[in-house]
Amino acid sequence: MNSELTCWTGPEGLPRFDLIADEDFAPAFELELAAAEAAHEAIVGNPAPATFDNTIAAMETAEQGLNRLLSVFYTLAGVDSNPARQALQRDFAPRLAAYGSKTSMDPRLFARVKQVAEGMDALPPQDRRITELALRDMTRAGAGLTGEARDRMAQIRSRMAVLTTEFTQNVLTDERDFVLPVSEDQLKGLPDWLLRAMRAAAAERGRSGLVMTLNRSLIVPFLEHAEDRALREVMFKAWTARGTGNGAGGEDSNNLPVAAEILALRHERAQLLGYADFAEYKLAPEMAGKADNVEALLGQVWQAAVARAREDEEKLTAMLHEDGVNGPLEAWDWRFYAQRLRQREHDFDASQVKPYLGLEAMVGAVFDVAKRLYDLDFTAIEAPLWAPDVRAWRVTRAGRLMAIFVGDYFARPGKRSGAWCSSLQKQHKIGAGQRAIVVNVCNFTPPEQPGAPAFLSWDDARTLFHEFGHATHHILSDVDWPSISGTSVAQDFVELPSQLYEHWLEQPEVLDRHARHFQTGEALPADLRDRLIAAGNADAGFATTEYLESALVDLAFHRGTPPRDIMARQGEVLESLGAPAAIPMRHASPHFAHVFAGDSYASGYYSYMWSEVMDADAFAAFEESGNIFDPATARRLEETILSRGGSAPAEELWLAFRERMPGVDALLKGRGLA
Structure with missing residues (x-):
């Protein structure tokens, strides 16, 4: 060995x-x-x-x-x-x-x-x-359980392990194997930084010219800027075909029967344990408690979100028709015209901001916020990790080791899509004890040439802050036992630290210090910064609607008898909601890894919004103090939540910090939906 x-x-x-x-x-x-x-x-x-x-x-x-x-x-x-x-x-x-x-x-x-x-x-x-x-x-x-029920439970768990692995690998195959060369006559509207990223993606795969892949950091800005409507349609359909059997991996990557069997086995497992369905089983230990409470929260936000989305849809459809395109606004049109509407209404072009959002500068911003809130210092260390561009830092407070932090930021072939936080090692106090080794993984577009600066979109920068918010949960953990360390909390509480950390990205005090032009070093101009922040919720109806569609479909899959045809059930749910046709689910079922790559977010995708209700109220605590870096509030947050892991029920930890349960008002206001 x-x-x-x-x-x-x-x-x-x-x-x-x-x-x-x-x-x-x-x-x-x-x-x-x-x-x-x-x-x-x-x-x-x-x-x-x-x-x-x-x-x-x-x-x-x-x-x-x-x-x-x-x-x-x-x-x-x-x-x-x-x-x-x-x-x-x-x-x-x-x-x-x-x-x-x-x-x-x-x-x-x-x-x-x-x-x-x-x-x-x-x-x-x-x-x-x-x-x-x-x-x-x-x-x-x-x-x-005893007898046949006990044996059947073991069989279900074994089969589920095979199916969830298969689901994950099918999505990865479709993402890895899709590469589309893009010709010079198809590049109209694409900003220079995106062209460089497409050239880098080609070089990374041993090709010349420019290519498109299914990396989110490429495809989202492509859909926002590409004037070639036919190519937008091709890319959007490739993106949404992952796991359907029509993706790059063909029928071998078809996740539809895999997902249907997962749902059936979850339902059977729940019933063996005496629950009506998987949703009842899953939600029993969560803050939400039961599905009706989840639907009540999501329903309140849905009405506001879809109303805003319908208003925006009318504006975007009018812009489509102005361009001489007859017919309805399609899903591959929304981001393109939303970007134009944002420019028109807020005089804001995301390409203007990109030179100020260098990866190094934004990592510096993440660390600076951690220093000002929690007195954490970060010292780079040389270590043989899994790729040359992966980096590590020693995290200390007043000279005392708090954790080791590892950042893996760039997309590469074979890397699972999305972004996540995990730990190589959990904090605990058994014996001599140990500190956490925590890993943040993202899929940002790498620079065209090694050693050249890398730049983030605003969405990328938000992801960077989000995942580091999870990291603070590990870094500041101070419990006795590994089973309750760090992020070992209720699923609908785990996103609180990550979503709360995002708030500091939007603060002028942070942007003025760290968002600096990569060539001149000049700060992001105040008027551009203000337009950026003002435009942040410009497409909130779309963003909230696509998320809620996924959360409500996930919940419907796990309530009552599981569907045999998951796409038919997905369609029924969206139709019953009156969801706009031009806003598909953020994660369609065949590649909904949150739900089908494991049980963590199954019947639990709602947890992002459940936590957002709290994170909006938690940041309000800092605002109420008159100082977004208020030491007393930060210390209370650490002592009551971040250091405590799962050492007490989530509701008890929250009440220790805020002394009352939050409502949705702060969330709606924060999303610009109030």
């Missing part, structure tokens, strides 16, 4: 990725899975009566080596997939599911956990909390 997979020897305790080969993973997996199984047997086979130390605390470390191995493997599988890693994923998934079923449904362990839980009121708060969660999670995993 390559010891580097679990005993990391790189700078600041990072893995030495340069010493890890794909063929190392399979033998290491065998050894670490066996070690985890042995640790589990030692717990359940202990002849001594169950105690917190010999049962609950022992569970916290039973899978330590396996978790370290898998954190390395799944990081690489996400940021740099290849056929060998995809094959390993397909092999690991059902075996991990079988192990998970065996341990989480073990009646011997369940009996010991219940025995400890009987006396948990006498335990310290964090010990009581992880005991309570262990009992809850085993119950929800099916530990209380």
